[in-house]
Amino acid sequence: MAELSPKEQLAFHEFSVRYRAAYAKKHPCPPQSLEVVREALWGEYEKEQEANRGPKIETPKIEPPTPAAGREPNEPDQDR
Amino acid sequence: MDDLIKLVKTYRFTAGVTERIPLAEKIFTRIEPDLRLFVFSSVAHQNAQDVLQEVLKAVATSLKQFQGGTEKEFWAWCYRIARNKLSDHFRKQATDRIQTVPPEDLWQMMDLSAQDAPISTATRHDLEYAMKLLTASKPECYDFLWNHFVFGRDYGDIAEERGMSYDNVRMKIGRCLEEAQSLVKNTALVA
Numbered sequence: 001m002a003e004l005s006p007k008e009q010l011a012f013h014e015f016s017v018r019y020r021a022a023y024a025k026k027h028p029c030p031p032q033s034l035e036v037v038r039e040a041l042w043g044e045y046e047k048e049q050e051a052n053r054g055p056k057i058e059t060p061k062i063e064p065p066t067p068a069a070g071r072e073p074n075e076p077d078q079d080r
Numbered sequence: 081m082d083d084l085i086k087l088v089k090t091y092r093f094t095a096g097v098t099e100r101i102p103l104a105e106k107i108f109t110r111i112e113p114d115l116r117l118f119v120f121s122s123v124a125h126q127n128a129q130d131v132l133q134e135v136l137k138a139v140a141t142s143l144k145q146f147q148g149g150t151e152k153e154f155w156a157w158c159y160r161i162a163r164n165k166l167s168d169h170f171r172k173q174a175t176d177r178i179q180t181v182p183p184e185d186l187w188q189m190m191d192l193s194a195q196d197a198p199i200s201t202a203t204r205h206d207l208e209y210a211m212k213l214l215t216a217s218k219p220e221c222y223d224f225l226w227n228h229f230v231f232g233r234d235y236g237d238i239a240e241e242r243g244m245s246y247d248n249v250r251m252k253i254g255r256c257l258e259e260a261q262s263l264v265k266n267t268a269l270v271a
Contacts, residue, residue: 003254004257007206008209008210010206011206011207011209011210012210012229012230014203014206014207014210015190015207015210015211015214015229015230016229016230016231016232018189018190018193018194018197018199018207019186019189019190019193019230020113020114020117020230021193021196021197022189022190022192022193023113023114023116023117023189024113024114025192025193025195025196026189026192027113027116027117028109028113029108029109029110029112029113033108033112033116033132033133033136034105034108034109036133036136036137036140037104037105037108037136037137037140038101038104038105040136040137040140040141041097041100041101041104041140041141042097043141044140044141045097
């Protein structure tokens with residue numbers, strides 16, 4: 001099985017460093033990519049906030065008192 | 081320039097999203113070109129942008145969970161995420177794998193790098209040899225050699241993502257190299 005000589009290893013290392021540097025120079029991080037990152041982080045933050053709030057507790061609805069249909073208003077107490 | 085791993089560690093201990101975002105921008109300004117190269121050298125260009133976006137989202141939303149302490153570990157972690165996203169993509173579109181980069185494109189990049197760091201004659205000779213090995217490799221070897229020698233990924237990481245043993249990856253890369261060396265030698269003899 002082939003083993004790289006130190007000289008060959010250095011050649012690959014030099015190539016890798018130069019290739020990546022040249023690529024970064026040719027294609028610097030565009031604003032669209034940072035926008036994708038920002039959106040992802042806001043989305044994640046909102047999910048966290050929602051999880052921290054916990055499940056919503058169902059509260060019974062309190063209806064305002066309404067006069068029962070057909071029920072007559074109380075008579076004043078005549079016997080008192 | 082800020083130390084990448086320091087930025088990542090600071091990010092990990094930052095709670096508020098408004099404080100996290102500027103840190104994330106600094107981190108991604110540094111890592112995006114390498115992730116772009118990784119994706120664009122694996123997937124056909126018409127789909128590469130979509131895959132890259134998925135990679136960026138995945139890295140951004142997992143950044144707080146990164147547990148490592150060195151830049152090497154951080155890169156390995158980023159490439160693992162990127163490779164997982166590429167695998168998802170290839171499951172849907174198996175024929176979308178990209179072919180080797182032509183030697184003239186590689187030279188173009190070397191010449192671009194020479195604008196900032198001039199290339200001596202001896203280095204030029206070494207670079208030529210490295211590029212010949214990469215471009216002479218067979219298609220099934222190309223990905224292994226690029227992952228290991230260009231992206232600097234170690235045998236363990238490549239083995240993990242491919243479900244291979246460490247030794248099998250080491251031997252595979254060795255064999256690929258041997259074949260490429262032999263092809264380069266034969267080409268030189270013919271010339």
